[in-house]
Amino acid sequence: MALPGFLQRERIVARPGFNRWLIPPAALAVHLCIGQAYATSVYKTALVEDFGTSQTAIGIVFSIAIVMLGLSAALFGTWVDKNGPRAAMFTAACFWVTGFVVGGLGIETRQLWLLYLGYGVIGGIGLGIGYISPVSTLIKWFPDRPGLATGMAIMGFGGGALIASPLSRQLMNWYDPEYDPAVAGTVPSGGAVSALFFTLAAVYLVFMMFGAFIVRVPAEGWRPDGFDPSTVKQKALVTTESVSAKNAVKTPQFWLLWTVLFCNVTAGIGILEQAAPMIQDFFRTGETSTVAVTAAAGFVGVLSLFNMAGRFVWSSTSDYIGRKPIYMVYLGVGLVLYVALATIGSSATWLFVLLAAVIISFYGGGFATVPAYLRDLFGTYQVGAIHGRLLTAWSAAGVAGPLIVNSVLDTQGEPGSLVAANYRPALFIMVGLLAVGFIANLLVRPVASKWHEPHRDAAGTATPTAARSAVR
Amino acid sequence: MSTSLSQESSPNGQQPVHTPAGLIAFAWTLVGVPLAYGLYQTVKTALTLLTG
Numbered sequence: 444m445a446l447p448g449f450l451q452r453e454r455i456v457a458r459p460g461f462n463r464w465l466i467p468p469a470a471l472a473v474h475l476c477i478g479q480a481y482a483t484s485v486y487k488t489a490l491v492e493d494f495g496t497s498q499t500a501i502g503i504v505f506s507i508a509i510v511m512l513g514l515s516a517a518l519f520g521t522w523v524d525k526n527g528p529r530a531a532m533f534t535a536a537c538f539w540v541t542g543f544v545v546g547g548l549g550i551e552t553r554q555l556w557l558l559y560l561g562y563g564v565i566g567g568i569g570l571g572i573g574y575i576s577p578v579s580t581l582i583k584w585f586p587d588r589p590g591l592a593t594g595m596a597i598m599g600f601g602g603g604a605l606i607a608s609p610l611s612r613q614l615m616n617w618y619d620p621e622y623d624p625a626v627a628g629t630v631p632s633g634g635a636v637s638a639l640f641f642t643l644a645a646v647y648l649v650f651m652m653f654g655a656f657i658v659r660v661p662a663e664g665w666r667p668d669g670f671d672p673s674t675v676k677q678k679a680l681v682t683t684e685s686v687s688a689k690n691a692v693k694t695p696q697f698w699l700l701w702t703v704l705f706c707n708v709t710a711g712i713g714i715l716e717q718a719a720p721m722i723q724d725f726f727r728t729g730e731t732s733t734v735a736v737t738a739a740a741g742f743v744g745v746l747s748l749f750n751m752a753g754r755f756v757w758s759s760t761s762d763y764i765g766r767k768p769i770y771m772v773y774l775g776v777g778l779v780l781y782v783a784l785a786t787i788g789s790s791a792t793w794l795f796v797l798l799a800a801v802i803i804s805f806y807g808g809g810f811a812t813v814p815a816y817l818r819d820l821f822g823t824y825q826v827g828a829i830h831g832r833l834l835t836a837w838s839a840a841g842v843a844g845p846l847i848v849n850s851v852l853d854t855q856g857e858p859g860s861l862v863a864a865n866y867r868p869a870l871f872i873m874v875g876l877l878a879v880g881f882i883a884n885l886l887v888r889p890v891a892s893k894w895h896e897p898h899r900d901a902a903g904t905a906t907p908t909a910a911r912s913a914v915r
Numbered sequence: 916m917s918t919s920l921s922q923e924s925s926p927n928g929q930q931p932v933h934t935p936a937g938l939i940a941f942a943w944t945l946v947g948v949p950l951a952y953g954l955y956q957t958v959k960t961a962l963t964l965l966t967g
Binding site for chain 2: 458459460461462464465468469471472475599602604605606607608609610650653657737738740741742743744745747748796
């Protein structure tokens with residue numbers, strides 16, 4: 444199906460003199476909206492009560508959305524690369540907003556399946572397309588600082604939850620004055636949650652469309668002033684060749700990076716999933732914990748800040764020290780910190796918070812650095828599509844992480860009676876996973892030249908790349 | 916590097932454009948204000964770790 448003219452890639456090729464610093468806010472406009480996915484806990488209890496169902500039945504909505512994120516990013520990645528960021532952002536906005544409207548109708552009419560279909564399936568497709576939509580464009584606009592560029596956008600995904608959580612509480616308070624977010628135990632009505640969904644749909648539509656309409660792609664052969672591609676070529680593992688998405692998934696490098704991302708995300712989710720009860724349990728003596736419920740909420744806030752900051756700081760750092768070394772830090776130092784958390788984490792609250800915060804910053808950094816790592820290994824040709832396929836690791840980790848932690852804790856005792864020692868088996872499983880990820884990263888080598896796209900001369904004749912040594 | 920201009924000429928000989936600074940400032944404000952609001956609220960919550 445042909446795209447309307449205003450969405451076509453040819454219509455958004457930047458003219459000479461276009462300022463590339465307009466692209467990060469375009470990307471952020473999308474990622475700040477879809478980052479709402481990590482703020483679903485603010486209305487979870489309200490939905491449980493309104494539908495009269497279990498935590499699990501409502502929790503599935505989020506799981507469906509994350510699985511759909513991975514699947515849609517993998518399935519539509521090539522389409523996104525081919526049609527450009529405006530078409531992708533526009534489509535993502537349509538799906539994401541429709542997801543809220545259908546989900547809101549589901550809450551309004553108390554049809555849980557509509558919530559699954561709306562927020563989970565339709566919204567999840569918007570999540571996947573939206574997540575990858577600006578990535579390859581940013582990499583092309585910032586060939587000199589790809590880590591910084593993708594770090595900025597993917598930081599927005601973390602920032603989206605920081606905005607959506609307090610905003611949702613405030614809006615639900617307006618729609619249901621009996622709900623007071625400052626008073627523990629008050630729960631907003633289902634009507635307030637559906638009104639919230641419709642409001643967010645309208646706000647996100649405006650924001651995402653703004654991003655879609657200001658985004659541009661660089662003209663063929665464009666490069667920033669003062670940028671010499673030969674300086675990039677000299678870095679280890681960085682290629683100037685092109686590998687298609689179809690070929691990339693046949694390379695060991697793709698699956699090694701898939702393993703790296705899966706292990707890093709699973710380990711991070713291990714803490715994020717249990718953050719509030721975990722800090723209370725680590726400092727529990729008998730029935731009582733020295734960490735109050737409000738302080739535990741503060742701990743979740745600290746983790747959110749480090750998650751977001753890590754995306755920007757570590758990804759930007761990777762531009763200087765290289766992608767493979769930074770993953771050595773995420774996985775190797777992360778492993779040591781995880782061991783410290785399991786063994787000495789309960790000795791002092793400040794130490795526990797510090798260890799967990801740094802681990803979560805590595806979790807965020809892992810997400811934000813992976814597009815630049817893919818660019819280094821496979822080139823910019825179809826990096827968006829390759830990134831989309833790699834995000835299936837996130838979906839898998841989204842299922843595996845909570846499953847590991849919850850199933851281990853279930854064998855250790857009842858919630859509210861657990862102590863630090865009960866977490867050790869789960870934490871050491873995460874240590875093992877990080878070790879696997881570390882080894883996978885260690886094994887990453889340049890992609891073999893047989894996977895490179897052939898170069899075409901002026902007559903259109905393909906020349907093989909095997910003889911060249913563009914990959915170092 | 917605050918701005919970066921394209922190469923002198925484009926392949927199809929298009930005239931250079933100047934991106935208005937106001938548009939860039941507006942775009943960054945539009946995403947920066949909500950982000951600042953979210954950060955402020957989260958820092959406020961995080962501080963309860965010390966006071967709570």
